Amino acid sequence: MTKAxxxxxxxxxxxxxxxxxxxxxxxxxxxxxxxxxxxxxxxxHGLGLAAVRSLLASNERRFAYNExxxxxxxRIESAGKPLVERLRVMVDRFGGPMPLQMVVNEIxxxxxxxxxxxxxxxxxxxxxxxxxxxTRDDCVALGSMVFVATDETVERALxxxxxPHEVFEKAQKTLDGFDWYQTDAILKALEKTAPIDARxxxxxxxxxxxPQDPTANHHYDWREFNAELLSVPGFIYASDHxxxxxxxxxxxxxxxxxxxxxxxxxxxVEDAAPIELKKxxxxxxxxxxxxxxxxxxxxxxxxxxxxxxxTVRTFPDDLNNVMKALKADKGVWWVGxxxxxxxxxxxxxxxxxxxxxxxxxxxxxxxxxxxxxLELTDDGLSSSLRKLIAHxxxxxxxxxxxxxxxxxxxxxxxxxxxxxxxxxGTFPLSQFPTGWLDDQPEIQEAILVNRDGRELQVWINTRxxxxxxxxxxxxxxxxESGAVFSLSKTNKPNxxxxxxxxxxxxxxxxxxxxxEELREIASRMDESxxxxxxxxxxxxWPKGTDFLTLLWEVNVVRRTSRRMLASILSSYVCFYQxxxxxxxxxxxxxxxxxxxxxxxxxxxxx
Numbered sequence: 001m002t003k004a005x006x007x008x009x010x011x012x013x014x015x016x017x018x019x020x021x022x023x024x025x026x027x028x029x030x031x032x033x034x035x036x037x038x039x040x041x042x043x044x045h046g047l048g049l050a051a052v053r054s055l056l057a058s059n060e061r062r063f064a065y066n067e068x069x070x071x072x073x074x075r076i077e078s079a080g081k082p083l084v085e086r087l088r089v090m091v092d093r094f095g096g097p098m099p100l101q102m103v104v105n106e107i108x109x110x111x112x113x114x115x116x117x118x119x120x121x122x123x124x125x126x127x128x129x130x131x132x133x134x135t136r137d138d139c140v141a142l143g144s145m146v147f148v149a150t151d152e153t154v155e156r157a158l159x160x161x162x163x164p165h166e167v168f169e170k171a172q173k174t175l176d177g178f179d180w181y182q183t184d185a186i187l188k189a190l191e192k193t194a195p196i197d198a199r200x201x202x203x204x205x206x207x208x209x210x211p212q213d214p215t216a217n218h219h220y221d222w223r224e225f226n227a228e229l230l231s232v233p234g235f236i237y238a239s240d241h242x243x244x245x246x247x248x249x250x251x252x253x254x255x256x257x258x259x260x261x262x263x264x265x266x267x268x269v270e271d272a273a274p275i276e277l278k279k280x281x282x283x284x285x286x287x288x289x290x291x292x293x294x295x296x297x298x299x300x301x302x303x304x305x306x307x308x309x310x311t312v313r314t315f316p317d318d319l320n321n322v323m324k325a326l327k328a329d330k331g332v333w334w335v336g337x338x339x340x341x342x343x344x345x346x347x348x349x350x351x352x353x354x355x356x357x358x359x360x361x362x363x364x365x366x367x368x369x370x371x372x373x374l375e376l377t378d379d380g381l382s383s384s385l386r387k388l389i390a391h392x393x394x395x396x397x398x399x400x401x402x403x404x405x406x407x408x409x410x411x412x413x414x415x416x417x418x419x420x421x422x423x424x425g426t427f428p429l430s431q432f433p434t435g436w437l438d439d440q441p442e443i444q445e446a447i448l449v450n451r452d453g454r455e456l457q458v459w460i461n462t463r464x465x466x467x468x469x470x471x472x473x474x475x476x477x478x479x480e481s482g483a484v485f486s487l488s489k490t491n492k493p494n495x496x497x498x499x500x501x502x503x504x505x506x507x508x509x510x511x512x513x514x515x516e517e518l519r520e521i522a523s524r525m526d527e528s529x530x531x532x533x534x535x536x537x538x539x540x541w542p543k544g545t546d547f548l549t550l551l552w553e554v555n556v557v558r559r560t561s562r563r564m565l566a567s568i569l570s571s572y573v574c575f576y577q578x579x580x581x582x583x584x585x586x587x588x589x590x591x592x593x594x595x596x597x598x599x600x601x602x603x604x605x606x
Contacts, residue, residue, distance in 0.1 A: 147202025336444030337493025380602025425471025482509030544583035
């Protein structure tokens with residue numbers, strides 16, 4: 001057994017709600033061998049088999065695996081105890097008001113008695129016990145879920161109910177002057193304050209209805225008040241004692257499903273040996289792929305045909321077996337990760353390097369016949385530029401070097417969008433560390449998921465080192481050059497979490513106004529040398545500019561390689577750096593001095 005990872009408060013509430021739905025379904029079924037029976041009951045809530053299995057196996061307080069069957073853990077924990085104690089344990093593990101009929105049915109199943117004969121005895125016990133009460137809609141609840149007080153002092157009542165004084169005062173301020181004797185007072189109070197801690201709301205009502213004056217009449221009856229409070233339709237009682245509008249349930253379930261992918265199993269489940277695929281099995285999974293227009297994952301095929309999910313101990317071997325069978329079948333196409341689809345069903349445009357990424361070769365010549373725009377070897381570049389041209393932000397598609405795989409591979413990357421990629425809906429693999437993405441197969445499909453749960457299908461061509469299909473998300477971004485985003489791995493193959501970061505890269509950022517100026521330069525310098533383009537761009541920077549900033553401004557005007565720009569800066573006298581300064585300057589008075597003759601020996605041979 002492994003220790004469960006601590007949850008954030010919002011994750012704990014979401015998980016509790018999903019677990020409660022699973023427990024409710026499990027109690028109705030009494031016991032299950034196949035978790036798919038529970039998933040079928042909860043399909044309208046969006047809880048699939050993988051999430052159900054993961055949540056079942058990671059909450060031993062609510063679920064138990066006994067004799068190869070899933071049952072409520074409370075059934076084992078309360079066995080042999082008096083009926084009233086069994087009731088308390090059952091409702092406590094349920095985590096909220098539990099329908100009385102469900103309580104009766106659970107007890108009847110365990111005691112071999114008819115539910116009809118138990119209904120009234122159970123009702124009497126609940127009404128008599130000091131720790132239990134019945135709600136208006138006939139659910140059993142615990143006194144610890146609500147505010148219980150009579151004539152105590154405020155300090156003692158708050159302490160006994162676990163309500164911090166500041167929480168009480170905040171709720172009291174929100175409900176200042178509220179009439180607790182009006183019709184539908186509790187409903188109106190909830191509409192005004194929810195989400196709110198049920199105990200804090202009860203404390204405010206108690207303080208108003210049971211004044212501290214010893215001669216005053218006391219009208220707060222904790223059973224009556226909370227019987228109505230926990231019965232108001234449209235609100236859900238959560239594990240943090242809050243009453244929350246049920247519209248939040250969808251968000252909770254979305255969080256719980258994501259959490260189910262990450263939680264660690266704490267319940268030992270006896271799993272069979274890895275599956276051995278028969279010829280009929282292979283035919284079925286191949287047909288499942290070819291019968292769809294979209295991609296099908298091997299993980300989903302395992303779940304559909306064999307009820308095997310990532311929480312099953314044999315899953316890695318099972319997945320490998322299915323992947324091996326699918327890769328060997330020519331009727332399906334592997335597109336990376338565990339993803340398969342009909343052969344040749346990817347868009348054609350992902351197979352070729354788009355024309356805008358090809359470099360412009362100019363034909364302007366110097367007086368001695370050498371090209372104006374020429375490249376130098378590393379030895380001819382300034383020392384600072386030798387390092388900068390290897391910087392990931394200097395590289396781009398069709399302009400990068402092979403790099404070794406890092407010793408420590410990060411799970412998340414900070415990436416910067418450049419203008420040409422924003423316009424074409426692409427992104428270069430040059431910004432990714434070697435090995436962060438699989439290099440096989442050559443064509444891969446990936447799914448990006450943003451913080452709102454929105455998904456985007458993209459295509460990766462590892463041969464031309466480019467990602468395609470990002471145009472919709474790129475055009476949502478108002479910054480044309482230098483927008484920063486993160487990409488993070490998930491536990492699903494070729495599925496990545498995407499997030500725009502609230503920042504721009506300081507050296508790649510180009511304002512929208514400057515972008516228009518650069519486009520204007522491009523419109524009138526189409527026939528000019530790159531040397532002249534660089535000079536024109538540098539006019540904007542009288543105090544000098546960083547190499548990377550200059551590189552991407554020049555690239556708005558004309559597609560230019562990092563080495564070409566570094567060579568022009570290093571070989572023409574009119575460009576220079578001051579001692580100790582990282583920025584480059586342009587002196588128009590020295591243009592006539594032309595090419596630095598000492599650099600001729602470093603000119604790269606064709």
